[in-house]
Amino acid sequence: MLVPPKKNQYALRAIFELAKHMDQGPVKISDIATAQSIPLRFLEVILNQLKASGIVDSKRGFHGGYFLVKPPNQVSVGDVLRFLSRDLSPRDCIACVSKISCPFDGRCAFSSMWIRVKEAAFSIYDETSFQDLIDQEQDAGWSSEQ
Amino acid sequence: MLVPPKKNQYALRAIFELAKHMDQGPVKISDIATAQSIPLRFLEVILNQLKASGIVDSKRGFHGGYFLVKPPNQVSVGDVLRFLSRDLSPRDCIACVSKISCPFDGRCAFSSMWIRVKEAAFSIYDETSFQDLIDQEQDAGWSSEQ
DNA sequence: AATATTCCCGACTATTAAAGTCGGGAATAA
DNA sequence: TTATTCCCGACTTTAATAGTCGGGAATATT
Incomplete structure (x- = not known):
């Protein structure tokens, strides 16, 4: 219930991967897909949307x-998740049950x-x-010393 | 993505309804269903599970x-949601992607x-x-003066 | 110019979880 | 004995998520 959909996770991981290669030229979708274990064709769709x-x-x-447009310290997870929850999902609502048919009209x-x-x-x-996120990964020693 | 599934919302609203009738004897499923706009047969399943x-x-x-077993001030929303996220949903995981197949084995x-x-x-x-919740509803004047 | 590479586009399918239904059985009290 | 109400298990429907696919368009290399 608090776990974001896979699509969102893929999006975040893909951007994370781009962040790690900032200023090293464009990164191919296929490389991202491999590095982050994301289905290639699906990632195409996601990145294109982003x-x-x-x-x-x-x-x-x-x-x-x-590639990332802004440096990694100027892009937050919130930016990504907020973007991804636009348009999307009629079930999504700010507060109550459902924007469309809240039986209490918000007074709940x-x-x-x-x-x-x-x-x-x-x-x-x-x-x-x-x-x-990059810093954390490095502090934890997971950065798989390239 | 942060909106609980309808089932959880129904569960909470049903318990809320029970809380409002604490010490007035058992409340029929059909009454709860009406008061809270919940599909009757579905609510049967939910309450029975609870x-x-x-x-x-x-x-x-x-x-x-x-009826509620404990008084409303001794039952929290967390109690209910925590119970409902047991067993349920293989997708649910504490942290990363999925308990079953996190490609990073938690080191993410x-x-x-x-x-x-x-x-x-x-x-x-x-x-x-x-x-x-009862207090809030009353403070806000939504309690539809019975 | 020809070619290899890479993203792009739109439509399509598959899988899964969530949501909801149903028939009939069991307890309980009037 | 009857009306009422919950109980049980299986079932169906719906909708979101996840993932795929073929072919086209831009770009750089040779």
């Missing part, structure tokens, strides 16, 4: 690939609680930049 | 129905963030008792 967020951009052709005892949870979560997401 | 949590109990027959840069989010959410859930 371009609309302005977080990543791409270049086609020979030395083509994806739970709504303030749902809102507070959402805010708490996004406050963490917003405070977590991809640079932070 | 008995295993020890939060509610039931009585059959003429003046049968469901995101895991600590997921954990913190989960903790933040449950800290709110745990602090919210059904008595609190």
